[in-house]
Amino acid sequence: MPPLIAADPLAVTAAVPLAAVGAVLLYAAVAWVFPGLLRPAFRVLARLLYRFDVFHAERVPAAGPVLVAANHVTYLDWLLLWAASPRPLAFVLWGGYFRHPLLRFLFSFARGRLIRIDAAAPHAAADALDRVAAALDAGKAVVVFPEGTLTRNGQMLPFGRGVERVLKAARGPVAVVPAYLDNLWGTRLSWGGGKVFWKRTRGPFRRRVGVWFGRPLPQATTAAEVRAAVQEAAADCGVRQSDHLLPPPRAFVRQACKWRNAFRPAVTDLATGAERRLTWGKLLVGAWVLADWLRPRVGAEPH
Numbered sequence: 001m002p003p004l005i006a007a008d009p010l011a012v013t014a015a016v017p018l019a020a021v022g023a024v025l026l027y028a029a030v031a032w033v034f035p036g037l038l039r040p041a042f043r044v045l046a047r048l049l050y051r052f053d054v055f056h057a058e059r060v061p062a063a064g065p066v067l068v069a070a071n072h073v074t075y076l077d078w079l080l081l082w083a084a085s086p087r088p089l090a091f092v093l094w095g096g097y098f099r100h101p102l103l104r105f106l107f108s109f110a111r112g113r114l115i116r117i118d119a120a121a122p123h124a125a126a127d128a129l130d131r132v133a134a135a136l137d138a139g140k141a142v143v144v145f146p147e148g149t150l151t152r153n154g155q156m157l158p159f160g161r162g163v164e165r166v167l168k169a170a171r172g173p174v175a176v177v178p179a180y181l182d183n184l185w186g187t188r189l190s191w192g193g194g195k196v197f198w199k200r201t202r203g204p205f206r207r208r209v210g211v212w213f214g215r216p217l218p219q220a221t222t223a224a225e226v227r228a229a230v231q232e233a234a235a236d237c238g239v240r241q242s243d244h245l246l247p248p249p250r251a252f253v254r255q256a257c258k259w260r261n262a263f264r265p266a267v268t269d270l271a272t273g274a275e276r277r278l279t280w281g282k283l284l285v286g287a288w289v290l291a292d293w294l295r296p297r298v299g300a301e302p303h
Helices: 009-033 035-047 077-084 095-099 099-111 124-137 162-169 225-245 248-256 280-298
Strands: 051-055 066-070 090-094 114-116 141-144 174-184 208-213 265-269 276-279
Touching: 009 035, 035 051, 035 077, 035 099, 051 077, 051 225, 066 077, 066 124, 066 162, 066 225, 077 174, 077 208, 090 095, 090 124, 095 099, 095 114, 114 124, 124 141, 124 162, 141 162, 162 225, 174 225, 208 225, 248 280, 265 280, 276 280
Parallel strands: 051 208, 066 141, 066 174, 090 114, 090 141
Antiparallel strands: 174 208, 265 276
């Protein structure tokens, strides 16, 4: 019987990352040939980056032309909508991105799902809207960001009337689905807290974000009505996501107990006519003292 040869542990350990890289490259090659395989990867990526919630995806019709109108907060909005949607989506994309070789290669994975806008070309906007209408006539689901640009202050900008032109140009009935992207303001790829990407973000590493799909609207809907529907979706999503928020007393204690806030001003009192500042540490101690004084007088019930 030939002697058994034990495997080298170092060789096995080195082979594991190589095998993982090979698997990723193989998946990427197959996904380039069959772009539909990208959606599961996007869903995994969305859940790795965020605690990702999707609400009412069933409101997106399973077939037929659909125009999804969403707010625009980050450069990853398209990926989150693609991961949240129950059907493949097409996107409108600025043609300037195709000048970058790496981006052009990445966009090749989504060929057939991108509607390019060449801003420098004459009548570029009108041509892009006509291509969106043509995609709807072909039965596709198309995502548009009617604000036209990323929000710079966290608030939704007015919606352009290009939505109305697209809906009028489409030959068949089109379902308009409002969508809201929640809690992305302040992330690295938004303008919240500084320049896009080149800033230090605050908050948890995997913040909770959500995509809320509203009820479908009729084709005759105006841009203002679409914006109002997105705002309604924002309110509904905020109510649902509030289940994950800390109660105000606990949120205050957590904020006040951070070492970096111990000597930072928390409140400024001008009731006596003279300015008096309380740091987070003093405010926390004062809250404890006040709670001890109130407990025998109002009872021991929480909050």
